Amino acid sequence: MPPRSRITIRQRFADFTGRFVFHCHVLVHEDNGMMAEVRVVR
């Protein structure tokens, strides 16, 4: 993906709703946008 671009990921969670943080462990990537909040909704 190009830097600072957006993507929608659809995934089925069996028993969790709420929020968590998704991020890359390469700090320069994280600083360039590879860190985001994921919201799991019903």
Ligand SMILES: [Cu+2]
């Ligand atoms: Cu990365």
